[in-house]
Amino acid sequence: MFHITLVAGARPNFMKIAPIIHAIDAFNKSEIRIEYRLIHTGQHYDKKMSGDFFEQLNIPEPDANLGAGGGTQAEQTAAVMVGFEKELMDHPTDVVLVVGDVTSTLACSITAKKLQVDVVHVEGGIRSRDLTMPEEINRMVTDSITDHFFTTSELANQNLKNLGFTEKSIHYVGNTMIDTLLKNIPNFQQPEGELFDQLQPQSYFVLTLHRPANVDEEQKLKAMMDAIMEGTGDFPVLFPVHPRTAKILQNLGVSHDRLHMVEPLGYLEFNYLVKNAKGVITDSGGITEEASVMNVPCLTLRDNTERPETIELGTNELVGTDPNKLKPYLDKIRNGAWKQYQGIPLWDGKTAERIVKKLSEIYNR
Incomplete structure (x- = not known):
């Protein structure tokens, strides 16, 4: 022992x-x-x-x-x-x-x-x-x-x-993150609330941003948010957001009828949204892993990644931090022309x- x-x-x-x-x-x-x-x-x-x-x-x-x-x-x-x-x-x-x-x-x-x-x-x-x-x-x-x-x-x-x-x-x-994901897919829960009751599968995008390089530089954040809202067409964008980031966005005057800033969600509720999303826009490494295994299109707003397998065999693409580069990727997702998950060994x-x-x-x- x-x-x-x-x-x-x-x-x-x-x-x-x-x-x-x-x-x-x-x-x-x-x-x-x-x-x-x-x-x-x-x-x-x-x-x-x-x-x-x-x-x-x-x-x-x-x-x-x-x-x-x-x-x-x-x-x-x-x-x-x-x-x-x-x-x-x-x-x-x-x-x-x-x-x-x-x-x-x-x-x-x-x-x-x-x-x-x-x-x-x-x-x-x-x-x-x-x-x-x-x-x-x-x-x-x-x-x-x-x-x-x-x-x-x-x-x-x-x-x-x-x-x-x-x-x-x-x-x-x-x-092991994928162990948890695969075990819990049958237990995913739709979040409570009228907003979530109205959502149909493949009819919305999920957005997460938390890295200081993306959320602390205010004008850069505003430019990225503008590019996201322009590139997502008529689709609602669900953004589980930290209160600090929400305050920055409010001070910048970032608001849109299709942008829904919601409280951070539990594991089962958040991944329910990811699994049923048209696509995910994120700067998180872990979410790129989960989205890939669930075969959900994923865009990473970073200039590098420590998880290249999610790009080579998964559904992730490294977009970078330039808002001007975002639209072609979003067009591809909206047109249903995104790559499929190939399976990552083990x-x-x-x-x-x-x-x-x-x-x-x-x-x-």
Whole structure:
């Protein structure tokens, strides 16, 4: 038997962690061979992260919440490290498992290694090559001190090999985010409200924007919103928006009869909208993965991506951040001429099973 500490700090982290918890529980059915603690660093406070979120994903409430949200990048990193060091001192473990690329991923990896605890990184090896993104720095530092990598693509494997890591530490398993997606498609729920009751499948676009490069430069944001509304024709645009971004848009006078800015949605409700959308416009990496697997056209408003497989084999296209380049892509979606999902290797809903099996081989001594 061995002990593992599972770390999550933001909503996408829990979507990646959930199938691992389910796989551990299934693995332990005959006898307890893996004991785990689930730690929420508190990096993101989100009312949608209350009990109903954990209920939707069918995972237990975290064993501890470090309450490390807020502050600058440095303040948040420090708060997570201080809280997580105490957690590991009070609850010794054999291995710390981190996912993704948020501040908590970096902070908990450093803390674990300083205490001589092995680190495994789920979604290791992906790169955008863009050092203006905090996430890229988090990935690079975390990977530099990781003991075992669980990867989503052959390109991630090659990135790690180029850094000198050997095949012994690189485990190509697939994407746990897709495990969660495939398991929950039958449970998707239409959001409540008159707006959503009126929507027909394939009759609207879904928009998400959260990266500072897109939402903090006001005139750039206004130009992009104008281009989106012009390019989407007669289709409504549903925009689950952070209150801070909503305020910026209001100050800019951005409004339109077809633009519906709504509260952030739960996992099952948001993905219901994505699955039934004409197309998705986003600057999120995770949404490009989900949209691709659901065969929904997806436009990424970024100049780079750490998930090129969503472009090569998925339904995603990298549009860039120039509003003038958006219209031809939207025309193609509206005309029904978009590419189809080709299938991404090992994105089959069984990634977590492969992770738990490999962890057992490595640590059940």
